Amino acid sequence: MATEPHSAGAPRRRVRVVGIGSGGLDQITVEAAEALRASDYALAAVKGPADPLVDLRARLLARHAPGVELVGVPDPERDRSSSSTSTPLDYRGVVLDWHEARSLAWERAIAARPGDVAIPVWGDPAFYDSTLRILDRIADRGALELEVEVLPGISALQVLAARHRLVLHEIGGTVTVTTGRRLREVVAAGADNVVVMLNAEPPPEELSDWRIWWGGNLGDAGETLLAGRVGDVLEEVRQARERLRAEHGWVMDVYLLRRDEGTTAR
Numbered sequence: 001m002a003t004e005p006h007s008a009g010a011p012r013r014r015v016r017v018v019g020i021g022s023g024g025l026d027q028i029t030v031e032a033a034e035a036l037r038a039s040d041y042a043l044a045a046v047k048g049p050a051d052p053l054v055d056l057r058a059r060l061l062a063r064h065a066p067g068v069e070l071v072g073v074p075d076p077e078r079d080r081s082s083s084s085t086s087t088p089l090d091y092r093g094v095v096l097d098w099h100e101a102r103s104l105a106w107e108r109a110i111a112a113r114p115g116d117v118a119i120p121v122w123g124d125p126a127f128y129d130s131t132l133r134i135l136d137r138i139a140d141r142g143a144l145e146l147e148v149e150v151l152p153g154i155s156a157l158q159v160l161a162a163r164h165r166l167v168l169h170e171i172g173g174t175v176t177v178t179t180g181r182r183l184r185e186v187v188a189a190g191a192d193n194v195v196v197m198l199n200a201e202p203p204p205e206e207l208s209d210w211r212i213w214w215g216g217n218l219g220d221a222g223e224t225l226l227a228g229r230v231g232d233v234l235e236e237v238r239q240a241r242e243r244l245r246a247e248h249g250w251v252m253d254v255y256l257l258r259r260d261e262g263t264t265a266r
Contacts, residue, residue, distance in 0.1 A: 012144075012145045012146075012147065013110055013116070013117065013144055013145065013146050013147070014116040014117070014146075014147045014149070015110070015116070015117050015118075015119065015135060015146050015147070015148045015149070016035045016036075016038070016039055016116065016117070016118045016119070016148075016149045016150075016151060017118075017119050017121055017125050017131050017132060017135070017148060017149070017150045017151065018032045018035050018036055018118050018119065018120050018121060018151045018153070019032060019121050019123060019124040019125050019150075019151055019152050019153015019154070019155075020032065020057070020060055020120045020121065020122065020123075020153050021123065021153050021154040021159075021219055022122065022123050022154065022155065022156040022159045022218045022219040022220075022252075023056065023122075023217060023218060023219030023220035023223070023252075024219030024220070025056075025059060025060050025063050025064075027153075027154045027159070027219050028060065028064060028153065028154075029151070029152075029153065029154070031151055032151040032152075032153060033064040033065065035118060035149070035151045036061065036064055036065035036068060036118050036120070037064070037065040037068065038116065039065075039068060039115075039116045039117060039118035040068070040113075040114070040115030040116050040117065041068060041069045041070070041071050041113060041115065041117055041118070042057070042061060042065075042068055042069070042070045042071065042117065042118040042119065042120055043070075043071050043073060043106065043109060043110070043117050043118070043119050044057050044070055044071070044072055044073070044119075044120065045072075045073055045074075045075040045102065046072040046073060046074050046075055047075045050249070052248060052249040052250050053122070053250060054070070054072060056220075057070060057120050058070050060120065061120075065118075068118070071109060071113070073105050073106060073109045074105065075102065075105075076098060076101035076102055076105060078094065078095075078098040088182075091181070095130075099130055099133055099134055099137060100137065102130070102134055103134045103135075103137035103138050103141075106134060106135075106138060107138045107141070107143065107144060110138070110144060111143065111144060119131055121153065122252075123153055123154070123155040123156050124152050124153040124154065124155040125150055125152070125153070126152070126155075127155050127156075127157065127177070127197065128179065128197055128198055132148070132150070135148055156197065156215070156218050156252070156254040157177070157195055157197075157254065159215065159218040159219055160195075160213065160215045160218060160254050160255070160256065161256075163215055163218065163223075163225055164213040164215070164225065164227060164256075166213055166256065168193075168195060168256060169193055170193060170258075173193060174193065175193050175194070175195055175256075176191040176193065176194045176195070177194075177195045177197065178191075178194060178195075178196060178197075179196065179197055179198040179199075180196055180197075180198055180199035180200055180201065180203075181198070181200070183196055183203065183204070183257075184204065187207070192258065192259040193256075193257075193258050193259070194256070194257045194258075195254065195255070195256050195257075196254065196255050196256075196257060197254050199253055199254075199255075201241075202234055202237045202238050202241065203230055203234070203237075203255070203257060205230075205231070205234065207230050207257060208229070208230045208231030208234070209229065209230070209231065209259075209260060210229075210230050210257050210258060210259050210260065211227075211228070211229060211230070211257070211258045211259075211260055212226070212227065212228065212229075212230045212233060212237075212255050212256065212257055212258075213225075213227045213255060213256045214226045214227065214233070214237050214240075214253060214254075214255040215253060215254055215255065216240055216241060216244050216251055216252070216253040217244050217248060217250070217251060217252060217253070218252075218254065220248065222244050222247060222248050224240045224243075224244060226240060230257070237253075237255075241253060
């Protein structure tokens with residue numbers, strides 16, 4: 001993706017959006033590692049005084065692109081109150097406001113430094129990541145001319161399937177990819193084979209007869225896997241999420257839900 005020049009005097013910046021995998025330092029592709037090494041510095045949003053995901057990015061750079069500095073940009077606060085995000089429309093509005101604030105912070109950081117910048121993105125930039133939308137906002141304002149290159153990464157979906165030795169869909173079937181927030185909605189609409197990302201909590205108990213293949217902090221040292229009937233493993237999933245958050249300071253999980261033959265939605 002590249003943007004057209006907006007003004008003759010706008011400084012030009014090459015931005016490489018680099019998928020780095022789901023947590024393992026060696027999940028990054030050769031192509032992506034070369035893109036990091038070709039950049040003058042890397043940019044990362046910093047969420048709070050101690051952000052373990054920024055530390056992991058720094059370790060990844062030290063391993064695959066030594067000498068490339070990681071520049072942290074304090075991330076604007078996002079409104080996560082239930083009153084502001086109770087409906088899909090409200091949630092979208094909150095996220096768009098946050099994207100605008102983040103884009104302004106990134107624009108200042110990029111404008112302040114010459115050279116090419118890499119933005120290491122968790123997993124793959126195509127799945128539930130805001131980086132490309134934020135760069136579009138910066139380009140649209142016209143203060144910077146951006147030439148954006150995207151390097152794909154190994155997504156958590158792929159790692160989940162590999163760890164459980166799964167094909168994510170049945171023969172000739174479909175797979176729906178959604179968020180935890182919208183899981184009930186897609187099940188009610190008839191989806192019966194669903195990959196769920198961005199989870200605030202485990203799957204709901206009303207899907208207890210479905211089967212689940214779950215992975216937490218995939219690729220990281222604390223990687224945890226569980227599988228079985230939802231009703232049988234749900235408490236284990238809850239405990240695993242709590243343990244990962246306590247031990248590592250963060251938890252990212254993804255899971256496949258599949259309705260057993262003969263099971264009806266509740």
